[in-house]
Amino acid sequence: MMKHLRSIDELGHDGLVRLLDLTHHMVEVNRRPVPKVPALRGRTVVSLFFEDSTRTRLSFETAAKRLSADTMTFSVSTSSVNKGESLRDTVETISDMGIDAFVVRHKSTGIPWQISEWTNASVVNAGDGWHQHPTQALVDCFTVREALGKERFDGLTLTIVGDIMHSRVARSNIAAFNMLGARVVLVAPPTLLPPDVSHWPVEVSYRLDDVLERTDILYMLRLQSERMSQGHVPNLREYAETYGLDSVRAAKLPPHAVLMHPGPMNRGVEIDGTIADDINRSVIQTQVEMGVAVRMAAMDLLARNLKERRAAAKNERGAWA
Amino acid sequence: MGMSEIFFTNARLIDPVTLTDAPGWLRVAKGKIVDSGDGKAPETKGEVVDCGGLCLAPGIVDIGVKVSEPGERHKESFRSAGKAAAAGGVTTIVTRPDTTPAIDSPEILEFVARRAATEAIVNVLPMAALTKGRAGREMTEIGFLQDAGAVAFTDCDRVVADTKVYARALTYARSLGALVIGHVQEPILSEGAAATKGKFASLRGLPDVSPMAERMGLDRDISLLEMTGARYHADQITTARALPALERAKRNGLDITAGVGVHHLTLNEFDVADYRTFFKLKPPLRAESDRIAVIEAVESGLIDIICSMHTPQDEESKRLPFEEAASGAVGLQTLLPAALRLYHAEQIDLPKLFRAMSLNPARRLGLPSGRLMADCPADLVLFDPDAPFVLNRDDLLSKSKNTPFDGARMQGKVIGTWVGGKRVFGGA
Structure with missing residues (x-):
């Protein structure tokens, strides 16, 4: 069950095909007069961009909003915050607010993997160094x-x-x-x-x-x-x-x-x-136009998995009580 | 206590001089080894340590240990480093001068010597910087520093890029018989590198350095040795391609030895996996083929010395993006069990391991330790080479816990450590 989207290898062939199929549906959603679905209602998605980006960041934020998520943006230029301890503090602090997913871009390779060790939220890689996008x-x-x-x-x-x-x-x-x-x-x-x-x-x-x-x-x-x-x-x-x-x-x-x-x-x-x-x-x-639909599909899939994980966790607690 | 007689019976004696591994006994008096032998032990009146068939070897002499005094005592002090060393069977630590400030004057060296004498439970021999502030511009007072107790001179992982400065420092050091330790890396090629050029770095998109940078650094230093005739030790040889150059330099009669850190003998580039910064070392971990070649070089004696390259780093300097995270790992307490992986893999036998960890470093520094011979200091380690355990980094006695072996299955436990006949680890 996919928790994060950090690399294509992690997604695997089946995940890749499932996501592309789901994108078709999102393209259809985007053509509606009111292009909005409740898939992520009550969920909070935080964009953590440590590197300049226009299209990717806006595309993720549009996607999250069309899925009815609450969105927060933490946009940091590399010059103002470039120390890792701040990064970790930032992640842990925001994570404690009870958010569901981080969308992360950073100039250093591997950051999404490190962040996923500091939070229980899902991590979506919006580009790490020379590594993955x-x-x-x-x-x-x-x-x-x-x-x-x-x-x-x-x-x-x-x-x-x-x-x-x-x-x-x-x-x-x-x-x-x-x-x-x-x-x-x-x-x-x-x-x-x-x-x-x-x-x-x-x-x-x-x-x-x-x-x-x-x-x-x-x-x-x-x-x-x-x-x-x-x-x-x-x-x-x-x-x-x-x-x-x-x-x-x-x-x-x-x-x-x-x-x-x-x-x-x-x-x-x-x-x-x-x-x-x-x-x-x-x-x-x-390519630019499809960006929103693809990111909607990616976040929708993660949210479905989150729901299943939560349901599983609830059942476990229920059995224990 | 330390002055009394100790009689080690029923031991498996690991002798790196005769390269033997045999049952026997060993007697210690007044802090020195008196005699040893096999067969029936002679009558004695002192304390008896029944080794129960476990290994008794000369204590480890670890060249290149970073104790973070002065400057960063929160990372490691002489007290914590001494305890970690004793628990790891290390009886002499040879400290690095890459502190804050660098150990580059007799005054700072005296501070270090005083702290070491009052705090550390093992022998501490300090090294000093070769150039002031390790900046590579002016040589330090090599003579005064020698008088104050410096056993070798090194700028640690900073390469003296100015060849003229380096050549003069080497020439000057030669006149005093001082040992210079070099970090063999071409400094510009290796700048900013976080991984070794190869499969792993390509896959992960990490800034890399060709393993050839090590040979270029070694080739340069060898040329300078031919020019100056200095006494020289290469701190870490970690690549197959550097080995022929080292072999040639030795054959040509240059006064050169070489070391390797235990992590490069037991881990490779892929162990970094998902950006685990505790595996970020300098030089970076190498390809598996390099690791195997370097193990063979230790076995043959081409590489003389195994060390821990003990480098304490606090959590905050490691919990950074991989490219920005500090390099280095602690190793005093894990040097022996890590090295024993090579013994269990039947790559190097125990006498040869202790030749590389005890005898050769002692010889290179002109110390009488590192041997099981009469009149040598009773610096000893008793260990069970087979005892299995899972390492928990919180069990380490170092103040810093940055070990790449956290959670690793290891074999080899230290039962007791003696420095000058005094027990500093284990026992009641």
């Missing part, structure tokens, strides 16, 4: 499901391009797309790949042009500007030339192939602006 992977899987009309991804090739080393989105997507049967190809200069992917279920290429023709889903990652000063790549010009998606490269993709990006985009660096906006190729806007 499971709801983004759910969004991406759901978007591909809708765009290609397939429930399983057997025979499909997902090509992820860019800064995979520092990407939680890539790590979660590799796991999720693999679970659904896709083949995953990573394209990046070796300085932006994790040091050892020999045991990962992926293929690695240093040349984007070599893999475009057999790509069904092309996933472009954002290149942070600090990667240049850290010496991972020489400059934007060379990166854009070697790994960026322009119209010439886009033309090499099969006609049905879709284009994805987790946002925010560096138009003109990893992706050409006109291609990103090409409605025949790009599902980037759909």
Whole structure:
């Protein structure tokens, strides 16, 4: 019984499929004139964001509100609170108020696991360091499901391009797309790949042009500007030339192939602006739109499990009394 | 009490000099070992300790123990460290200078010596910093510090990055016959690392350091030894790739020895699991293949010394995001049972374990202890190598409880510890 949503591996294949199915229902809810259901009525969800975020935080909060949860936001810039003792105090203090779930984002890998040791509430990982961002992977899987009309991804090739080393989105997507049967190809200069992917279920290429023709889903990652000063790549010009998606490269993709990006985009660096906006190729806007439904599904599932756990606990007490 | 005769009978004597493990007896008088033998024990009039067939070995000499005085006595004091050491069969602790402030002047060293003498129930030998404030810019008063009792000089886990400063300090130390202990890491490559480059770090997205940084650090230090002729000890060799360089340096006749922490011999990178910061060490835990290679190097004698790298940290400095959490683990009390895992796995026998834990560190520091020979100090540990237990960190006598072995099944209990013929642990 799932208590937390911290990584795709923790969710597992069945959990992943169940969540994607539930998302369909939430998409329907969101189309209603009053897009609100009572699934989380009486529950309190706290957003703990220790790293700047616009879309993920708002998407989680919208999702929680549409499920009728009470929401609190604890938004901290990394500069004002960056000591772990404050983090632990914060978690324990809020936890004592009797809240049901934490939605957590932090720049350090592993924080959701540490937080789950300090609280009895459910923990939803909204991104930890370079490690995991499971709801983004759910969004991406759901978007591909809708765009290609397939429930399983057997025979499909997902090509992820860019800064995979520092990407939680890539790590979660590799796991999720693999679970659904896709083949995953990573394209990046070796300085932006994790040091050892020999045991990962992926293929690695240093040349984007070599893999475009057999790509069904092309996933472009954002290149942070600090990667240049850290010496991972020489400059934007060379990166854009070697790994960026322009119209010439886009033309090499099969006609049905879709284009994805987790946002925010560096138009003109990893992706050409006109291609990103090409409605025949790009599902980037759909990714944003599906964010709320996916997060509603995730929190609804956790709440159902919480209800079952509470019922089980009550029965135990009853038997004892 | 300590001056009287003690007669250990019915013992299993672990002798790291002759590399034997055999039944026998051992006599102690006036704080020193008198004689030992097998077969029928001679008549004696002193106290008799019937060892019941359990192991009697020279007490452990632990190089690189952090006692958090001065500065952070809440983490560890000489009193608590002494008690933990005695309970772990450690009879001599060789303390690190990475305190607050650093032990870099004769005045601070005198404070340490005074505290140690009045508080600790085991032998304490202090080390001093090689450079002032461990800042890597100016060398300390190595001569004065030696006179005040410093047995070795080290900046601990801070690498002296300025090779000119380091070369001069090594040259100067050589003229005084002082032992310099280096931390072998390429400092820029390893900056900010929380894990070893490899499968685990890739999976978890942790900032990592290549194991090659250790060999680069060792290669540099070996070059400087060739240049300066200094007496040198590498604090921790933890990777397979550093071993050939060490072997070559020894073969070329350089005055070099090397150590390894017991945690790197018994744990690997995957033990960190769900970001358990008590497993965050410096250098970080390594791949399993490295662990095996390093065990073999201890067995062969290429790596000379096993130590605990005892590093007390309070809860608050460990309950942090993994990348920000303090490094290090306490180990005084768990050094012996952890090392015995290698014995139970039939990787290293008991005499060779005590060669690495008692004899070699004593030899390297020019101490007469670490042996079961006549006229050597009666620093002894009596232990049951097989007794099983589950470690509860709250049972540790250290003020800090940051052990990676909490809840671990271990084998090997200390029954008694003697320092200079005086019992400091166990008994009535």
